[in-house]
Amino acid sequence: MSLIQGIPIPKVSVPFSPEQASTFAPHVDALYLYLLLITISFTTIIMVLLIFFAIKYRRRSPDEVPRPRHGSMVLEVTWTVIPLMIAMTIFVWGASTYFKAYRAPHNAMEVYVVGKQWMWKFQHQTGQREINELHVPLGARVKLTMTTEDVIHSLYFPAFRIKQDVVPGRYTQLWFEATKAGTYPIFCAEYCGTNHSGMGGHVIVMEPAAYQEWLAGGAGSESAASQGQKLFQERGCSSCHQVDPGGQQGRGPTLYGLFGKQQAIDGDGQVTVDEAYIRESILNPQAKIALGFQPIMPTFQGQVSEEQILQLIAYIRSLGAAQGGAGAGGGTPGGTTAGPTTGGVTPASQRSNPLAPTSPRQGSPQPQLPASPRGGGQANANRVR
């Protein structure tokens, strides 16, 4: 029984369907079964009536004219109201399923996705990059933050029953929790040009131990945040934006602890400093000016790729991301026990618990961690991302 909605849904499987490999899949299959039953019932009723009438009331003599019957208000109301009520039950079930699927949980493992003609590029927070393949651990909640470099694509995991378009100029999100180890196909599901049908791959769901081995196999790759830190320095962002708490305010807002907060902007109101706002600030800084600052930030349009923007975002969100162990204030190199390749985040801590929360929000609840052979109790040390 899956309790994802709070309502127990029996785990049904329907013929001619992909494997059920996520917590969401049984819900979609159960909804599908309900829809099939309704469709088959109504179709059968109509077809049986048609055939029955066609035979029973077939013309028997060429000049017969049957008695006209013009209508019945009772029948009209009945067969309007009852289908409408059935349709409303379908709406409620469908909408609640959808709503839950689109709300990514806070404490999910983040993966950045960039689609481009004609491949999918994935980057784990620990730095591993994959093309057309995505390794994820079994039982972990995985949140994909996605965009595209060129045209609209759509990332589709049939075995998870999820799909979301990637749109240029904005981030879209998808999340899942895989329930069955194995290799499942992924497809591009929005026509995108010549090699649209070749733009697929696989998602590989691994037991947590196997996943950690796989992560360890990528030793030496920098985390996304440390790559972002490099870019931050190379592109000259640090000349205007402080990354440490305290110290002199620069020409631009200090970025320490800024991610997730509300920022007052010139003109009206406030904006939440999230991925989309940071991306906009890099590419179109004049769109929203932080209150109290001059509009002097240059645009970096054309100078950073979508993947680099995501790395910068990873870096910025690691700044001042609350208390605890390694990785605090990720802008201080050497603050950890790991080697120079790791920058602000310890791969050891990350790898030992891939389910570490990714949101720096204060007071976010402890994640419910499944048992894992290593580091299952390292919750505190791994609160930081």
Next chain:
Amino acid sequence: MSNEANAGTLAHEWRSRFPTVNYLNADYGWKSWLLTKDHKRIALLYLASITFFFMIGGAYAAAIRLELLTPQGDLMQSATYNKVFTHHGIMMVFFFLIPSIPATLGNFLVPMMIGAKDLAFPRINLLSWYIYMLGGVITFAALLFGGVDTGWTFYVPYSTNFSNTYVVLAGLGIFVNGFSSILTGLNFIVTTHTMRAPGMTWFRLPLFIWSMYATSLIFILGTPVIAITVLLVAVERLAHVGIFDPALGGDPVLFQHMFWFYSHPAVYIMILPAMGVISELIATHARKPIFGYSFVAFSSLAIAIFGFLVWGHHLFVSSQSVYAGMIFSLISFVVAIPSAVKVFNWTATLYKASISYDAPMLYAFAFIGLFTIGGLTGVMLAALGFDVHVTDTYFVVAHFHYIMVGGAMMGYLGGLHNWWPKMTGRMYPEGWARFAALVVFVGFNLTFFPQFLLGYMGMPRRYHVYPTDQPLWQVLHVMSTGGASILGIGLLIPGIYFIWSMRYGRFAPANPWPATGLEWRTPSPPPTENFPVTPVVTWEAYEFRPVEEMAVIGPGTPDEPIGGQHPLNPGGDGGIAVNREP
């Protein structure tokens, strides 16, 4: 009418075969056809050109199905395949489905059914055919020059910034073609309001007129939106203004909203006329008034109105807001109800009816069954959680083909058969017609039912190649292609016998079925002016009258009896000509 002076000419041959002067033989020469103001001739012009574009679209369909026999892309390159499915969609949607029933059956029948001599604006009617031809020629030229590969949906930014094909030219053809729809819709609305015969009140109108009226509302309100959308795509593509380009401050999803704001009502343009035809077919061939007339009439209007409010159900995974998605989902369920009401009313009409198995009735049966499946799978798609999994897969392809082919095309074929005697004065061969209907039905289901299964299993649409590690997928594709072959044969058969019948078919009486409706009160084929005297309507819709009251309206001469045996009057000579003074 003396024939001696014309002996030996073609005119003589025509006149001696038909008992009367009718709209087909009233005048000769290509000018009399290409510069005609007669709505009936314009309907035949449309019939010919629509059939031509249908065959082009069908050829592209054959290419798609042949390629998909194998998982690999072995028949053509991906770039070619992408053009092939695009051309199939453009030709079928814009040049076959949207104009088919309104421009052929609508043009022919709307004036006749209401008792008028022609449409309100005959010259605009002819203009709309020329605009249709111009749009068709431009689009066909785009296909011949090298084609377009954006999909018939032209999504940006692929169509504006990335495609290297004839996007602007194809878009221009569609833009031009839209005006043909708008003018036709305008004509029908004005005609229905102002030219009904005395006594033909709104609630005595045949339900086909109600459907055409609702369709015409969508024509004039919706088509300008696609025109502007296509224009903006061209502007963006040529001038990079930044309407849809996020790098310039634009929004690519705005295109989707604009496109589907028209294209969803467009699918109701495709189905409403077919529903109107079905009402007529059932009333005629089951010899009963449609059960719940006013409910069926109002449901046409409800579908047209609600159809404008549901476009966002094409954008559930497009990054549209979750809350907008919920609203569109809710309204999409509501829009399904009037269609269901129609299906129930048609079924109820058959209760204690007198049902014939003539080809039009077989097509009507096929419509009801297949439209029910197509419509209910649409209801499935409106369920958000389910749609996420199957949108952009073959499930959607199967859904819309059930409605468009299993619904709209069956309605079109049934209507052609039903009114063929009236339009041409000839009967088609009934045995072949029933056989062809059966072949079409079987072929259609074999083609498209497997696609529902393919879709749920995850096969996306517009795929040139598909995974080789899913053997069941290829099995389903092979079934689908086999079905398409059968469907193609089934559609060829009427093509052949309709043409055959124009020369060798049995002459048709004024009212062969018989049916109610003013169009059956004129000879087959009708005279150019439809009714020599304006009819005065004193009966309700679908009222089967005693024979002597169902006579042909207008004068006839005793030595030219109109029509043959009238089934309701076996002793007489059917359709007795009576001189009616107004």
